[in-house]
Amino acid sequence: MVAVLRLGxxxxxxxxxxxxxxxxxxLVAAAEGLRLRPDVPYPPSGPRTELIDIxxxxxxxxxxxxxxxxxxxxxxxxxxxxxxFWRALAGRPRLLASVWAKHRLVLGxxxxxxxxxxxxxxxxxxxxRSPYWTAYFAQEGRRAGVFDDDxxxxxxxxxxxxxxxxxxxxxxxxDAPHTDLVAADMQAEPKTE
Amino acid sequence: MPTLRFVQPESLSAEDRGVLERVAKRxxxxxxxxxxxxxxxxxxxxxxxxxxxESVQAFQQIARLxxxxxxxxxxxxxxxxxxxx
Numbered sequence: 001m002v003a004v005l006r007l008g009x010x011x012x013x014x015x016x017x018x019x020x021x022x023x024x025x026x027l028v029a030a031a032e033g034l035r036l037r038p039d040v041p042y043p044p045s046g047p048r049t050e051l052i053d054i055x056x057x058x059x060x061x062x063x064x065x066x067x068x069x070x071x072x073x074x075x076x077x078x079x080x081x082x083x084x085f086w087r088a089l090a091g092r093p094r095l096l097a098s099v100w101a102k103h104r105l106v107l108g109x110x111x112x113x114x115x116x117x118x119x120x121x122x123x124x125x126x127x128x129r130s131p132y133w134t135a136y137f138a139q140e141g142r143r144a145g146v147f148d149d150d151x152x153x154x155x156x157x158x159x160x161x162x163x164x165x166x167x168x169x170x171x172x173x174x175d176a177p178h179t180d181l182v183a184a185d186m187q188a189e190p191k192t193e
Numbered sequence: 194m195p196t197l198r199f200v201q202p203e204s205l206s207a208e209d210r211g212v213l214e215r216v217a218k219r220x221x222x223x224x225x226x227x228x229x230x231x232x233x234x235x236x237x238x239x240x241x242x243x244x245x246x247e248s249v250q251a252f253q254q255i256a257r258l259x260x261x262x263x264x265x266x267x268x269x270x271x272x273x274x275x276x277x278x
Contacts, residue, residue: 004268007264116265123266123269124266166276168234172195174195174277174278175195
């Protein structure tokens with residue numbers, strides 16, 4: 001965390017990173033828990049795995065949000081269908097609305113720009129081993145012109161490295177080297193190891 | 194406190210101490226001030242060396258993405274792995 005503060009991010013920016021991390025973890029838990037097959041950019045083929053019916057007509061209360069998602073998906077994902085994750089939540093319209101609103105907030109403009117945010121989201125989805133959300137975020141990043149194969153490989157390489165070092169620090173129970181950080185203090189300090 | 198006491202550099206062979214010195218130099222510091230994440234691997238210098246090379250190749254030398262983006266990914270992945278460090 002010290003590094004992002006030294007690179008100019010403030011408390012709000014760090015909280016944005018935390019927001020992406022916790023949001024993606026929650027998305028992965030639901031998508032993989034419901035056994036959703038990746039459907040971005042193309043609908044899946046083969047045997048159905050989903051635990052619930054995601055093709056039933058959604059309740060009327062969900063129609064406004066689903067229409068908004070459909071329009072966003074056409075533009076941002078290049079899909080002609082509403083992604084399965086959102087259709088799955090539509091059975092609970094208020095849940096759908098709250099998760100979609102949070103999704104747009106967390107990945108929208110902030111102190112951290114949206115291009116960085118989609119990289120963070122893909123890294124978090126890779127780290128949590130989610131076929132559904134890695135496919136989704138990879139397509140979103142490609143459509144936005146942020147990703148190509150080389151950048152996706154760079155994100156995978158970075159995720160590989162972080163996963164290894166997280167395991168070392170957790171396995172050896174290393175103490176956090178810094179606590180009670182204040183961005184302004186870090187940005188005033190010269191870099192030391 | 195770490196579960197395993199860190200290696201004392203003076204107890205290392207010249208070859209193994211050389212690995213530690215290379216890591217410290219690459220990190221722009223000295224053995225004494227090397228971050229615990231590296232010190233924790235120093236009981237097996239070959240692993241330390243392997244992880245240094247992996248770090249350089251996977252994180253530092255591939256540079257299409259801005260450093261802030263890479264460090265932001267680092268924070269997010271570490272948070273999602275419940276990593277205190």
